[in-house]
Amino acid sequence: MPTIRQLKRRITSVKNTQKITNALQLVAASKMRRAQDRALQAEPYSSKLRSVLAGLASTVGSSQGERIHPLLASRPVRNIAVLHITPDRGLCGGLNSNLNRSAGTFVAAQHEPVSVVAVGKKGRDFFVRAHVHVTAEFTELGDYPSAADTLAIGRVLVEDYVNGTIDRAYISYPELVSTAVQRPVIRQLLPIETPTAEEQSAPTGMSAQYIFEPSPEEVLARLLPRYIEMQIYEAVLQNAASFQSAQMVAMKNATDNAGEITRELTLTYNKARQEQITKELLDIVGGAAALED
Amino acid sequence: MPLTVEIVTAERVVSTELGVDILIAPGSEGMLGILPKHAPLMTTLKPGELVFRRGSEEESFAISGGFLEVRQDQVTILADQAEAAGEIDVERAEAARARAEERVRRAREQGVSDVDMARAAAALQRSLVRLRVAERRRPRSGAAGGRPRPIGQ
Secondary structure (H helix, E strand, C coil), X not given: CCCHHHHHHHHHHHHHHHHHHHHXXXXXXXXXXXXXXXXXXXXXXXXXXXXXXXXXXXXHCHXXXXXXXXXXXXXXXXXXXXXXXXXXCCCCCCXXXXXXXXXXXXXXXXXXXXXXXXXXHHHHHHHHHCCXXXXXXXXXXXXXXXXXXXXXXXXXXXXXXXXXXXXXXXXXXXXXXXXXXXXXXXXXXXXXXXXXXXXXXXXXXXXXXXXXXXXXXXXXXXXXXXXXXXXXXXXXXXXXXXXXXXXXXXXXXXXXXXXHHHHHHHHHHHHHHHHHXXXXXXXXXXXXXXXXX | CCEEEEEECCCCEEEEEEEECEEEEEECCEEEEECCCCCCEEEEEEXXXXXXXXXXXXXXXXXXXXXXXXXXCEEEEEXXXXXXXXXXXXXXXXXXXXXXXXXXXXXXXXXXCHHHHHHHHXXXXXXXXXXXXXXXXXXXXXXXXXXXXXXXX
C-alpha cells in the first residue's frame, strides 16, 4: 500500500504526462487536417497522369515500349532496391513497427540481394540495425513535403536503374485508409508497369485518334519520369498524413488512459486519506475516553 | 462552345478557367493556339507563358514545362510548376534569375557535365519566363508591345 504522499506524487506525475499527450494530440490533429488535405490535392494530377499514360501505353504498344524507354524494359533480376518510406518520429502507435515489419519481411523473402533507399529516420534506423545495405537516405522532409523535395528521391532510383545497378525497385509506404487505419503497402516501382485502360475512368479506345506532338514515343519518354516522381510524391504525402493521423489517435488514447489512471489513483488516495482521518479520530476519541475514566 | 481549361500541378489544382475563347501555349514544337473544336491533342510543353483570352480580356500564367491535352473542348495542362501572373513575386523571380545566371556562368567556366549545365540552363530559362510573364502584367508607359524593360534598373 503506497503512502498518501506517494499517491499524491503519482497523480501529479500522471497529470503532467496527460498535459503533454493532450498538447501533442491537438497539434497532430491540426497538422493532420492539412496533411490529409495536401494528399487529396495531389489526386487530380495523379489520376490525370495515369489515364494519359494508360492511353499512350496502349497506343505505343507494350513490346515497342520496352525498346523506346529504359524505364519500361524489364531485365533478369539480379539486384533489388526497396524505397522504404516511414515517418521521422515516433509517438505514433504501431505505425513505425508495422511499416518496418512489413518491409523487413518483404526484404527477407527476396532471393536476390536487396538494397534500401530510406525516406524517414525510423525506417533508416531499422534497416541499418538489420544490416541491410542502405544506399541513400532522405530524412527531415518536414510535416508538409513539397513536390520539389521529393524529386531527388526518384532521381537516385532512376539513375541506378538506368545504369544497371538495380534491376527492379519496389516502394513501401503507409496507405492512409482512414484516420484510424494506415496500411503498409509494397508495390513495384521499376520497371514501370503501365496502368491498363480498364483502370481509367475516361472513355477508352480514343487514344488512337489523338494527335501527338512531337510523337507518341517522345511524349511517353517525357511522361514516364514524371510518373515515377508522382508516385513517390504521393507516397510521401500519404506517409506524412498517416503519421499525423496515427500520432493523433495514439495521443488521444494516451490522454484517455491518463485520465483513467488519474481517476483510479484519486479514488485510492481519497480512501487512504479517509482511513487516516478515521484513525486520527479514533485516537482522539480513545484519548478523551481514557481521560474521563 | 468555349473552352474549359484546367491547370494542374502535382501539388494542387492551380486554376480552372471557364469560357475561354483561345488558349496560347508554349508547345515543345512551337507556340500553339487552341480554339474551340480543336482535334484531340496531346503534346509536351516547354517553359513559357500560357495565355487565355476571353473576349478582350487576357490572363496569363508562367509554366515551367509539362503536358497539354485537348479533348472535346476540355483542355488539361499537367504543369511541372505553374504560377498566375499576379502571383509572381518580381523581386524573388529576379533573385532567382541572378542565381541561375551565376550558376550557368560557373558551370561554363568549370566545364561541368552536360547534365549539370542543362539543369542550370533550364533553371535560368524558367526564371526568365517568370519575369517575362510578370512584366507583361505590369502596366507600362511607352509603346505597347515594346520590348520588356529590364527589371531592377
